[in-house]
Amino acid sequence: MSGSYLAKRLLLTLPTLFGVIVIIFVLLRVVPGDPIAMMVPPEAGPEDVARLRAVYGLDKSMVQQFAIFLGALARGDFGTSISLKQDVFGLVVGRLPATLELALVSIVFSLAAGLALALIATHLRGRWPEWLIDGFNSVALALPEFLWALLLVLALGVLVPLLPISGRFDPAVELPLATQFYLIESLVRGDFSLAAHLLPYLIMPALALSLPLIAVITRVLKSSLQDALAQDYVLFARINGFSAARILVRYALPNALIPAITVAGVHFIFLVGGTVLVELIFSYPGIGNMLYGAAVYRDLPLIQGVTIAFAVLFVLLNLLIDLLYLVINPRVRHS
Amino acid sequence: MRVWGWRANPRLVFGAFVALLLLVCTLFAPLLAPHDPMDQDLLNQLRPPVVMTGNDPAFALGTDELGRDLFSRLIYGAQPAVLVMVVGATLSGIVGVGLGLLAGYFGGWIDTGVSRVVEIFMSFPPMLIAIVLAAVIGPGLDTVIIAVVVIGWTRVCRVIRGEVLAMRELDFVTSARAAGVSHLRIIFHELVPNLAPLLAVLFGLEMGRAVVTEAVLAFIGFSSSDIATWGAMIAGGRSYLYQAWWITALPVAVIALSVLGLNALGDGLRQATDPLLRR
Numbered sequence: 001m002s003g004s005y006l007a008k009r010l011l012l013t014l015p016t017l018f019g020v021i022v023i024i025f026v027l028l029r030v031v032p033g034d035p036i037a038m039m040v041p042p043e044a045g046p047e048d049v050a051r052l053r054a055v056y057g058l059d060k061s062m063v064q065q066f067a068i069f070l071g072a073l074a075r076g077d078f079g080t081s082i083s084l085k086q087d088v089f090g091l092v093v094g095r096l097p098a099t100l101e102l103a104l105v106s107i108v109f110s111l112a113a114g115l116a117l118a119l120i121a122t123h124l125r126g127r128w129p130e131w132l133i134d135g136f137n138s139v140a141l142a143l144p145e146f147l148w149a150l151l152l153v154l155a156l157g158v159l160v161p162l163l164p165i166s167g168r169f170d171p172a173v174e175l176p177l178a179t180q181f182y183l184i185e186s187l188v189r190g191d192f193s194l195a196a197h198l199l200p201y202l203i204m205p206a207l208a209l210s211l212p213l214i215a216v217i218t219r220v221l222k223s224s225l226q227d228a229l230a231q232d233y234v235l236f237a238r239i240n241g242f243s244a245a246r247i248l249v250r251y252a253l254p255n256a257l258i259p260a261i262t263v264a265g266v267h268f269i270f271l272v273g274g275t276v277l278v279e280l281i282f283s284y285p286g287i288g289n290m291l292y293g294a295a296v297y298r299d300l301p302l303i304q305g306v307t308i309a310f311a312v313l314f315v316l317l318n319l320l321i322d323l324l325y326l327v328i329n330p331r332v333r334h335s
Numbered sequence: 336m337r338v339w340g341w342r343a344n345p346r347l348v349f350g351a352f353v354a355l356l357l358l359v360c361t362l363f364a365p366l367l368a369p370h371d372p373m374d375q376d377l378l379n380q381l382r383p384p385v386v387m388t389g390n391d392p393a394f395a396l397g398t399d400e401l402g403r404d405l406f407s408r409l410i411y412g413a414q415p416a417v418l419v420m421v422v423g424a425t426l427s428g429i430v431g432v433g434l435g436l437l438a439g440y441f442g443g444w445i446d447t448g449v450s451r452v453v454e455i456f457m458s459f460p461p462m463l464i465a466i467v468l469a470a471v472i473g474p475g476l477d478t479v480i481i482a483v484v485v486i487g488w489t490r491v492c493r494v495i496r497g498e499v500l501a502m503r504e505l506d507f508v509t510s511a512r513a514a515g516v517s518h519l520r521i522i523f524h525e526l527v528p529n530l531a532p533l534l535a536v537l538f539g540l541e542m543g544r545a546v547v548t549e550a551v552l553a554f555i556g557f558s559s560s561d562i563a564t565w566g567a568m569i570a571g572g573r574s575y576l577y578q579a580w581w582i583t584a585l586p587v588a589v590i591a592l593s594v595l596g597l598n599a600l601g602d603g604l605r606q607a608t609d610p611l612l613r614r
Contacts, residue, residue: 273460295470
């Protein structure tokens with residue numbers, strides 16, 4: 001059934017993606033504000049404006065523009081950036097790896113820390129570590145990544161300068177890499193000294209993104225671990241004399257992971273969305289940071305390209321999470 | 336039984352304190368602030384707060400890169416924050432609750448339509464929508480409010496719809512319907528009062544989010560540039576992090592306190608109004 005399920009699921013993403021594209025198109029065209037007026041120097045005459053409007057296709061009707069727009073998107077043609085005078089598709093693809101790497105490291109952080117905190121809090125329930133973790137959770141969850149990013153910059157970048165506060169690497173260091181996935185490629189190549197140079201640049205942005213998610217994962221996993229510990233098979237294991245730690249990790253954890261991963265999946269998407277602000281604060285060269293420049297210059301083609309890139313990322317991530325759910329949940333797999 | 340005291344409901348007390356503080360700063364800013372928030376004093380740039388060396392007692396919390404008084408700017412910064420949070424959260428609440436009630440109560444094509452639109456909106460990062468919207472409309476406080484409402488109503492709508500969907504099958508609704516009570520009366524006399532505790536939490540959450548959205552948009556430069564905003568303070572201070580970290584730290588602390596306080600206010604109000612939690 002997996003093949004047909006996958007096909008159906010893929011087909012279902014199309015209407016959402018189409019809706020997203022329609023919204024972006026309408027938002028950027030119908031809302032007042034003339035990008036051409038922003039581009040031309042003050043001495044330009046009306047005929048210059050008209051010529052530029054024609055160059056960017058802004059003189060045609062809305063429906064015509066939408067048809068042209070869709071056709072171009074289908075060919076992978078996202079237009080030319082007004083502020084950077086470069087191909088939008090190339091710009092977005094060039095910056096995307098940085099954002100993906102940041103998101104991936106954040107997700108790894110969240111899963112590892114969430115798992116560890118939930119296990120500790122459950123194992124030591126009723127004692128002070130549990131209260132400490134619960135307290136951390138409520139604060140971590142209440143503040144958004146924008147504030148976490150600034151708090152981290154102030155705490156670990158300025159007051160106790162442990163970590164670099166901007167960029168992806170030290171420009172003085174040479175990067176003998178073929179792709180934009182700096183950290184991943186250096187790890188794959190086994191160049192651990194380069195990886196050790198790159199990692200500090202990722203720690204604070206990734207932490208800012210993952211703190212709220214760590215709290216979510218810990219909370220859900222903790223409560224599902226508690227449910228699992230109340231089951232008969234745990235009682236049976238306990239009667240057989242297995243240690244509490246072994247019961248927790250070997251018996252309760254596998255059953256408790258499913259709800260935690262489901263909830264975490266939904267929040268991965270928020271995390272990817274959070275990269276927009278975190279990249280801006282850490283001057284991290286991903287697509288979120290590029291959106292900021294595009295927004296300031298009202299660079300519509302670039303805004304469009306970045307927005308669509310995010311939407312596609314979201315849709316694909318949703319799909320991936322569904323598939324992951326299929327893999328980890330035996331009940332769905334065998335139905 | 337007491338539900339309003341510090342012992343019984345510390346969140347409510349903390350939240351109410353923060354909300355009151357914000358309100359007082361908003362209404363009485365000209366009386367409270369020792370300086371004009373936009374007044375530049377180039378002889379007194381980057382002064383630290385009074386607890387640090389090199390301070391000037393005239394500027395209790397120090398000055399920014401243009402010699403503007405940080406204390407006064409923090410107080411005046413409450414004005415746009417409170418305006419955006421109250422107007423933005425109220426409008427998102429009205430749109431979200433209205434559509435959520437319609438979708439959940441009537442179901443059918445209304446539900447399909449509303450849910451699909453919510454789904455599409457939720458497939459964007461909310462801050463991305465806010466930034467793109469602000470870029471297209473142009474800077475200003477009204478832009479910030481529009482952005483807050485556009486990203487806020489979907490969250491309210493989804494929660495309310497789910498709640499109404501479950502509630503409409505309960506006995507008190509079905510019996511009201513069997514007794515021939517009109518739809519409008521059921522919605523306003525049966526459903527809305529039961530949604531009140533949930534609305535309190537949602538309102539608190541949305542106000543907190545509105546404060547952050549306002550700060551983010553002001554930080555990027557999409558709020559009004561004629562007034563003092565916490566976001567603009569952060570943006571200005573960011574270039575002086577190493578010389579004068581307090582310029583950034585003060586507004587960050589104020590925003591964080593506001594968000595925590597407003598969330599606590601929502602939780603506390605729910606605890607005080609929800610009969611199930613009153614134990």
